[in-house]
Amino acid sequence: xxxxxxxxxxxxxxxxxxxxxxxxxxxxxxxxxxxxxxxxxxxxxxxxxxxxxxxxxxxxxxxxxxxxxxxxxxxxxxxxxxxxxxxxxxxxxxxxxxxxxxxx
Numbered sequence: 308x309x310x311x312x313x314x315x316x317x318x319x320x321x322x323x324x325x326x327x328x329x330x331x332x333x334x335x336x337x338x339x340x341x342x343x344x345x346x347x348x349x350x351x352x353x354x355x356x357x358x359x360x361x362x363x364x365x366x367x368x369x370x371x372x373x374x375x376x377x378x379x380x381x382x383x384x385x386x387x388x389x390x391x392x393x394x395x396x397x398x399x400x401x402x403x404x405x406x407x408x409x410x411x
Contacts (some may be wrong), residue, residue, distance in 0.1 A: 331391040341381035345374045
């Protein structure tokens with residue numbers, strides 16, 4: 308069995324409890340990455356169940372707990388994004404457009 312590399316296996320733009328200064332678009336990127344990771348775990352479990360008739364209930368419980376945690380983190384990131392977009396209003400759209408026009 309390979310040993311896990313030291314350090315974080317998942318790097319987010321903000322912590323689980325989103326920093327009040329984080330960019331809302333970075334939070335959306337985090338939410339998407341977390342959901343992709345949860346989907347990856349689900350695919351691994353599905354493939355393992357297809358290959359082996361034996362199901363280890365403890366391993367299944369841990370895998371499902373991991374999926375649950377990733378989904379909760381994603382929901383929290385998405386909620387923080389929504390709140391920040393409401394606080395910013397449409398100012399972020401106007402800033403984006405002025406940047407795009409200056410490049411033309």
